[in-house]
Amino acid sequence: MPIYTHPMGQDSAFAAVALPHLDAAFNLARWLTGNRADAEDVVQEAMVRALTYFPSFRGGSARAWILQIVRNAAYAALKARQGERFIPNNGDGEADIIEAIPDTSDNPETALIRAQDLSRVDAMIARLPVELRETLILREIEEMSYREIAQVTSAPIGTVMSRLWRARRLLVQAAERGDKP
Amino acid sequence: MSAATCDKALLLQAEFDGELDAAEAAELARHRADCAECRANWATLVAAGEAVRSASRHRAPEALRRAIEARSGSAPAGVPRRWSYRWREAASFAAGAALAAAIVLAVLPRQQEGIVGSLVDDHVRALQPGHLTDVLSTDQHTVKPWFDGRLDFAPPVKNLAAQGFPLIGGRLDYLRGHPVAALAYSRGKHLIDLFVWPEANGPVAPASASRDGYNVIHWTADGMSLTAVSDLERDQLEAFVREWQHAP
Numbered sequence A: 001m002p003i004y005t006h007p008m009g010q011d012s013a014f015a016a017v018a019l020p021h022l023d024a025a026f027n028l029a030r031w032l033t034g035n036r037a038d039a040e041d042v043v044q045e046a047m048v049r050a051l052t053y054f055p056s057f058r059g060g061s062a063r064a065w066i067l068q069i070v071r072n073a074a075y076a077a078l079k080a081r082q083g084e085r086f087i088p089n090n091g092d093g094e095a096d097i098i099e100a101i102p103d104t105s106d107n108p109e110t111a112l113i114r115a116q117d118l119s120r121v122d123a124m125i126a127r128l129p130v131e132l133r134e135t136l137i138l139r140e141i142e143e144m145s146y147r148e149i150a151q152v153t154s155a156p157i158g159t160v161m162s163r164l165w166r167a168r169r170l171l172v173q174a175a176e177r178g179d180k181p
Numbered sequence B: 001m002s003a004a005t006c007d008k009a010l011l012l013q014a015e016f017d018g019e020l021d022a023a024e025a026a027e028l029a030r031h032r033a034d035c036a037e038c039r040a041n042w043a044t045l046v047a048a049g050e051a052v053r054s055a056s057r058h059r060a061p062e063a064l065r066r067a068i069e070a071r072s073g074s075a076p077a078g079v080p081r082r083w084s085y086r087w088r089e090a091a092s093f094a095a096g097a098a099l100a101a102a103i104v105l106a107v108l109p110r111q112q113e114g115i116v117g118s119l120v121d122d123h124v125r126a127l128q129p130g131h132l133t134d135v136l137s138t139d140q141h142t143v144k145p146w147f148d149g150r151l152d153f154a155p156p157v158k159n160l161a162a163q164g165f166p167l168i169g170g171r172l173d174y175l176r177g178h179p180v181a182a183l184a185y186s187r188g189k190h191l192i193d194l195f196v197w198p199e200a201n202g203p204v205a206p207a208s209a210s211r212d213g214y215n216v217i218h219w220t221a222d223g224m225s226l227t228a229v230s231d232l233e234r235d236q237l238e239a240f241v242r243e244w245q246h247a248p
Helices: A010-033 A036-056 A062-085 A096-100 A108-114 A118-126 A130-141 A146-153 A157-177 B009-016 B022-032 B036-053 B062-069 B081-089 B091-107 B110-126 B140-146 B234-246
Strands: B167-175 B178-187 B190-198 B204-211 B214-221 B224-230
Touching (some): A010 A036, A010 A062, A010 A130, A010 B062, A036 A062, A036 B062, A062 A130, A118 A130, A118 A157, A130 A146, A130 A157, A130 B036, A146 A157, A157 B009, A157 B036, B009 B022, B009 B036, B022 B036, B110 B167, B110 B178, B110 B190, B110 B204, B110 B214, B167 B190, B178 B234, B190 B234, B204 B234, B214 B234, B224 B234
Antiparallel strands (some): B167 B178, B178 B190, B190 B224, B204 B214, B214 B224
């Protein structure tokens, strides 16, 4: 039984839960798919799915619930688009990238000052591996808690933490190298 | 490499993200006091945050929003066919717009409903590139005089940067034919519009509403009607209102 009730009925209850998170849904879809048209399709698909699944929504973070569905829809779209080449890194033992990072002992702020240009920062984030990118977006732009990010990305909290740390270091190091878009 | 010598990087990050409780934070603080690597890692966290702050937060296009809100069989003209088709399939979802109104009614008085809609529309329009502010300044002493001669009242302008809601600027808007002041504030990637116009009645305590995914809080004080509109979570918008009320 759904625990969420609304005087205007189930569909209104769904709208009350889902609509406030439409911008967050689109933002995540846009960052995962990399373009506006695919993001619109993904959000639309996700909302249809969310309505179907709504009776099983048990409360808690509505935003995490919606974004989890959006993320799954986006992954399905990426898989359809890229075929076998789309291999999200879902496992543990993800020490690979961090080992490849050169040491960055000097001042990260200096490099970031040069990188404040919007398109450059966007391009650097867009180049992060998808599981790092989504974790960074959910934390830094959507300001979600580790627990919520773990729900959205279906990953343990420890994995969320290590992905977030790797994403942040890669971003700062890309800026320090002066990566061009 | 440095990551091998200090195993506190993830703990430090959790502190940065506000995920540690007081005991954990205190323990970390003792360690950080003489760990050069923690200092470097903290700088990385700050720098990454600064960088992402200038990244794009992509907003749902209006057409998509309308499509998702549209009533079955009465989707507004201009909605792409594939959307209205999909939404007719998911027909029962249709009550979105009615629902937003219902929440408004539940909290704000009925006569405010139209105004809430107008202000939310105005806020959404202002989010389009280049439309946010007529006067772009983080200094209330620049923003406030800008309204002189443009309005027949002097809107209170406060900068809440110290409270985490920096002033971005202001602009002139029209609500039902009357000029109103709109002050723009930011909170992380989110924007808050505060609409101000004279109001003889009052004071009225803050009341909240939600419409089209935007939260709205309205109150009156010192002869002014104030309405905050944002896509911030309601508790954060409430915090903004509290800070505004308490700021000098």
